[in-house]
Amino acid sequence: MNFRMLVLFSILxxxxxxxxxxxxxxxxxxxxxxxxxxxxxxLDDKIGQLNQVAHGWGWGPTQPVSIGQDFKKLIKEGKVxxxxxxxxxxxxxxxxxxxxxxxxxxxxxxxxxxxxxxxQTTFPIPLAESxxxxxxLIEKSASTQAKEAYNCGVHWTFxxxxxxxxxxxxxxxxxxxxxxxxxxxxxxxxxxxxLQGDNLSGEHIIACPKHFAAYGAxxxxxxxxxxxxxxxxxxxxxxxxxxxxxxxxxxxxxCSFNEISGTPSSVNKHLLTDILRNEWNFSGFIVSDWNSIxxxxxxxxxxxxKEAAKKAINAGLDMDMETRAYINNLKxxxxxxxxxxxxxxESVRRILRVKFRLGLFSDPFRxxxxxxxxxxIGNAAERAAALEVTENSLVLLKNxxxxxxxxxxxxxxxxIGPLANSKRNLLGCWEQFGDTNxxxxxxxGLQKKYPGKEITYAxxxxxxxxxxxxxSAAIKAANESExxxxxxxxxxxxxxEASARTSIEIPGAQTALFxxxxxxxxxxxxxxxxxxxxxxxxxxxxxxAILDAWFGGITAGDxxxxxxxxxxxxxxxxxxxxxxxxxxxxIYYNHKNTGxxxxxxxxxxxxxxxxxxKPLFPFGYGLSYSTFEYSDLKxxxxxxxxxxxxxxxxxxxxxxxxxxxxxxxxxxNRNPASVTRxxxxxxxxxxxxxxPGESKTVTLELNPEKLSFYxxxxxxxxxxxxxxxxxxxxSLADLSGQFTITNxx
Ligand code: GLC
Numbered sequence: 001m002n003f004r005m006l007v008l009f010s011i012l013x014x015x016x017x018x019x020x021x022x023x024x025x026x027x028x029x030x031x032x033x034x035x036x037x038x039x040x041x042x043l044d045d046k047i048g049q050l051n052q053v054a055h056g057w058g059w060g061p062t063q064p065v066s067i068g069q070d071f072k073k074l075i076k077e078g079k080v081x082x083x084x085x086x087x088x089x090x091x092x093x094x095x096x097x098x099x100x101x102x103x104x105x106x107x108x109x110x111x112x113x114x115x116x117x118x119x120q121t122t123f124p125i126p127l128a129e130s131x132x133x134x135x136x137l138i139e140k141s142a143s144t145q146a147k148e149a150y151n152c153g154v155h156w157t158f159x160x161x162x163x164x165x166x167x168x169x170x171x172x173x174x175x176x177x178x179x180x181x182x183x184x185x186x187x188x189x190x191x192x193x194x195l196q197g198d199n200l201s202g203e204h205i206i207a208c209p210k211h212f213a214a215y216g217a218x219x220x221x222x223x224x225x226x227x228x229x230x231x232x233x234x235x236x237x238x239x240x241x242x243x244x245x246x247x248x249x250x251x252x253x254x255c256s257f258n259e260i261s262g263t264p265s266s267v268n269k270h271l272l273t274d275i276l277r278n279e280w281n282f283s284g285f286i287v288s289d290w291n292s293i294x295x296x297x298x299x300x301x302x303x304x305x306k307e308a309a310k311k312a313i314n315a316g317l318d319m320d321m322e323t324r325a326y327i328n329n330l331k332x333x334x335x336x337x338x339x340x341x342x343x344x345x346e347s348v349r350r351i352l353r354v355k356f357r358l359g360l361f362s363d364p365f366r367x368x369x370x371x372x373x374x375x376x377i378g379n380a381a382e383r384a385a386a387l388e389v390t391e392n393s394l395v396l397l398k399n400x401x402x403x404x405x406x407x408x409x410x411x412x413x414x415x416i417g418p419l420a421n422s423k424r425n426l427l428g429c430w431e432q433f434g435d436t437n438x439x440x441x442x443x444x445g446l447q448k449k450y451p452g453k454e455i456t457y458a459x460x461x462x463x464x465x466x467x468x469x470x471x472s473a474a475i476k477a478a479n480e481s482e483x484x485x486x487x488x489x490x491x492x493x494x495x496x497e498a499s500a501r502t503s504i505e506i507p508g509a510q511t512a513l514f515x516x517x518x519x520x521x522x523x524x525x526x527x528x529x530x531x532x533x534x535x536x537x538x539x540x541x542x543x544x545a546i547l548d549a550w551f552g553g554i555t556a557g558d559x560x561x562x563x564x565x566x567x568x569x570x571x572x573x574x575x576x577x578x579x580x581x582x583x584x585x586x587i588y589y590n591h592k593n594t595g596x597x598x599x600x601x602x603x604x605x606x607x608x609x610x611x612x613x614k615p616l617f618p619f620g621y622g623l624s625y626s627t628f629e630y631s632d633l634k635x636x637x638x639x640x641x642x643x644x645x646x647x648x649x650x651x652x653x654x655x656x657x658x659x660x661x662x663x664x665x666x667x668x669n670r671n672p673a674s675v676t677r678x679x680x681x682x683x684x685x686x687x688x689x690x691x692p693g694e695s696k697t698v699t700l701e702l703n704p705e706k707l708s709f710y711x712x713x714x715x716x717x718x719x720x721x722x723x724x725x726x727x728x729x730x731s732l733a734d735l736s737g738q739f740t741i742t743n744x745x
Pocket of ligand 1: 084158289
């Protein structure tokens, strides 16, 4: 056994001993093993670890080599440290075997893939899941998705997307948790815990909060567009969900395509080193987004990929996804003194550290069990988990005269619309290997729910082509029925990456179809399927009920049928504001007051001359089949110091006739303060379930960190002043009280 083998053997023994201990926090210390591995590496081997290559596409060895690379040769030469889009126990085992037996230093590969809302068992899109406001459920959802990915050879998911989004024209709003920083931070932490479990033990995978940072602030809502925001907005609105993810133990981050006020994230030292490393002590590694290093040439701050490589590695970006800027240029840059070996060593260490933490050095094949893959993918447990999330993500937006749940006496129901029996659309924008054949549509769900009723289906019109319509058949179906369920909205690929819309109204002839059906005189229950807030004032005005089902994933139809029948009582709450019109965008609840807040009787105030400035539905909004009464708001202390925590209690009573869940929400306003503050800010919430007539006193917390903000000196402080609290069922809550922060200890 030569020296190299001896060193490797001792590493394997050492890390396997630690693997068993890899349960508790904080992470075991692998620095000596990392030193040993690095002592075996040439500069070429080190640079190879920084290179991530997109393996073809598709699942298993039959997938096409879409990039034209000889992947096996790259591995044998030690020129690749990670693949994305290599999926499947068999394929990943084959590639890993080459890496750990034939490459120069035999370092295991890392396999990444976009498991955004499920790998084959497709869950609702993340924006829908955020409407559950249920952190335990969200953690369980992420854990279930991680288990499925783990058993397909996937080590690492490029998720969760934690970008705050205030502009529904931006298609990627579908992938995140909406417009609020506090809620988005809670959800980010829940998803990290679900994906990574307890220090990556068991069937868990590495998480990768993205896109770092402020990707959702793209001007005009146009993907990849310029972001120009203040340091205060960056730190108060867009960074906290990433900080929450890092604090929850995220092992990687992905940087964003966009610039931030002149510097693209991929080469942004302030972001990648000053904040992420020096302030947050992040110990994992950062991967670029697809070719984002190379795109700094188009941004106009790199002359070529060589300069891009220099700027990116020196800014602190560790792994290069698909530019090949590092593999092609770093050696020369070292020779020319433009990049130091120590800089490269630091990035290599970070990547090796994560590979050790994932246990790849002790068992490179722990994710490649083909027998388990056969049984663990798309099974009943995963479908059941998806259904629970889908049900809780449904948001009841309108229910005139309590027409829902559907009366049991109904015998004839018309199910109409382009999304009533569509399978692929329900998988949303990151369906990956979602099995379209296994999707339950709204029509199928209702047919299963009501085998004895006469259910008639009509297409009505296409989603987007106004010429493609068959209103007559739809009108006939409506005339022959007692009630219409109308499934309308967007195409599943109208949101997601590179899918900005200039109009967030319902596309095509769908609203015309709704108006035509109204003339039939039958009640219309609209089921909305969408990847973003939609401006639907006409629907809101004249529909009898509206249930927002988003793109609910593989179990969508069952969830919709359970809700419409009353077998499940909707409890979702919007995490984005629904505008009246695209022209109001950006519109979000935690806006500033301005010097001239809108006043109907004051022409010279901040409003529009052609439409209200108010939203169609506000942040936090969602109805139930039951009703809830809020009373007895109490604030523990009328005066506290800046170092103290205050508590707010409120009594909530279920005044309806259904057992139902409610999300109790606490907002604050600080006025006056050393800088202008949002009119309302969500600072705590609690989801409760009450039987009819049952009351519960809910306690909500305001600690110093929640009360702090960046003051006029850009110091993060809980400054003295008055705090007004609002508690209720959405961001317009009017039950309020006040307390004062008396000093600045
Ligand atoms: C895409 C997306 C990013 C994704 C990556 C790998 O361009 O921006 O979210 O994780 O490439 O597929």
